Amino acid sequence: MQYSNQKKGTLLAFTAIMFITPDSLFIRLANVNSWNLIFYRGLIPFLVVFIGLIFIYKTKLLKELMKNSWHGIAYAAVFTMTNIVFVISIENTNVANTLIMIALAPMLSAIISFIFLKENPDQKTWVAITITTLAVIYIFYDALDAGDFLGNFLGLVTAMGLAIGANIIRSAKKISLVPSAMLGKLMVALIALLFVDQIKLEGNDLIIVPVMCIMCVAIPFVLVTLAPRYITAAEVNLFFLLETIFGPLWVWIVIKEQPSIETIIGGTIIIITIAVHSILALKKT
Numbered sequence: 334m335q336y337s338n339q340k341k342g343t344l345l346a347f348t349a350i351m352f353i354t355p356d357s358l359f360i361r362l363a364n365v366n367s368w369n370l371i372f373y374r375g376l377i378p379f380l381v382v383f384i385g386l387i388f389i390y391k392t393k394l395l396k397e398l399m400k401n402s403w404h405g406i407a408y409a410a411v412f413t414m415t416n417i418v419f420v421i422s423i424e425n426t427n428v429a430n431t432l433i434m435i436a437l438a439p440m441l442s443a444i445i446s447f448i449f450l451k452e453n454p455d456q457k458t459w460v461a462i463t464i465t466t467l468a469v470i471y472i473f474y475d476a477l478d479a480g481d482f483l484g485n486f487l488g489l490v491t492a493m494g495l496a497i498g499a500n501i502i503r504s505a506k507k508i509s510l511v512p513s514a515m516l517g518k519l520m521v522a523l524i525a526l527l528f529v530d531q532i533k534l535e536g537n538d539l540i541i542v543p544v545m546c547i548m549c550v551a552i553p554f555v556l557v558t559l560a561p562r563y564i565t566a567a568e569v570n571l572f573f574l575l576e577t578i579f580g581p582l583w584v585w586i587v588i589k590e591q592p593s594i595e596t597i598i599g600g601t602i603i604i605i606t607i608a609v610h611s612i613l614a615l616k617k618t
Contacts, residue, residue: 342564343611346572349556352548354579358587359545363538367420368528370542375416375522377546382515382555398512404505405513408498408558412517415494417524418487426484429476434488436469436574441496443567450504454567461610462567465574465603472577472599495573499557499566506562514558564614571610574603 336344363370390397398405422431439462446452454462502510534542560569578600581592592600 337615338563339614339617342560342562342568343615345556345560346564346569347575347611349553349560350572350575351579352553352556353573354576355583356545356549356576357580358583359541359549361584361588363541363545364536365534365538365542366530367424368525369531371417371420372522372525372529372532373534373542374546374550375518375520375525377543378551378554379515379518379522381547381551382511382518385555386512386515394512397509398516400508401505401510401513404501404508405510405516408501408505408510409513409517409520411494411498411501412514412554413520413524415491415498416517416521418494419491422484422487422491424484425481426488427476429473430485431488431491432577433470433473434485435492435495436466436577437489438492438495438570438573439567440466441492442499442565442570445496445500446503446566450500452503452565454565457610457613458565458567458571461571461606464606465571468599468602468606469574469577471602472593472595475595495570496566499561499569502558502561503566509559509562511555511558514554518554568610568614571607575607578603 360370365373386394386397401408419431419435422434443454443459443462446454557569578592578596581590581596581600584590585592
């Protein structure tokens with residue numbers, strides 16, 4: 334069966350986000366501090382993807398990495414930065430503030446695509462971006478506060494990183510930047526290693542952390558690195574907003590922490606908007 338680029342990109346982005354959605358639950362269950370968590374979220378995905386790429390490319394992996402050229406260097410740098418500043422943002426401001434900033438990623442992606450790639454998202458994508466951004470603001474409005482300037486600023490940097498990264502992939506859609514993303518994860522681990530206080534995992538963390546790093550990090554980052562080759566960067570980042578509702582849903586199911594009515598209403602709006610947008614986009618292919 335031959336799939337259109339729109340179908341391939343939509344399937345890759347949607348599958349990636351579905352793997353990511355339990356991430357917040359695993360973070361809540363893990364008894365590991367932030368820098369230790371960053372270390373493992375860099376090291377374990379690097380090892381998993383490295384083994385996978387060795388299996389695929391065998392002795393040609395280095396050659397594939399060299400094919401990434403400047404796109405690969407740029408993406409690895411942005412990927413590394415985004416992974417680290419996200420956690421620092423969470424540590425320095427209200428979580429709601431960070432998530433509101435990250436919700437700007439689809440809009441920033443669209444603007445960057447228009448300026449640098451001359452790729453203007455269609456009207457339905459702009460409408461979907463506007464509706465979902467407002468829905469995220471509605472969900473977290475009551476939790477917003479002035480916060481710390483550094484945390485808020487780094488939340489915006491995270492959104493910009495997601496937007497720039499997706500557009501770098503989009504600009505190099507004839508090649509796979511997965512090898513460069515793999516190196517980005519290694520860089521995350523090496524930088525985090527400077528700040529960890531204990532590498533050893535104990536108790537339930539021996540299971541929770543590796544499962545989280547493989548299911549919620551390794552698999553999704555490969556899929557997200559592939560998705561912008563087939564659909565616009567704005568459309569890819571639009572799917573990230575699904576975590577706003579599915580993340581709290583997993584927490585509710587497992588540890589009985591009930592989401593707010595704002596989360597349920599806003600999340601429903603996000604799901605319906607992205608579903609309608611995806612259906613309309615697929616109908617055109």
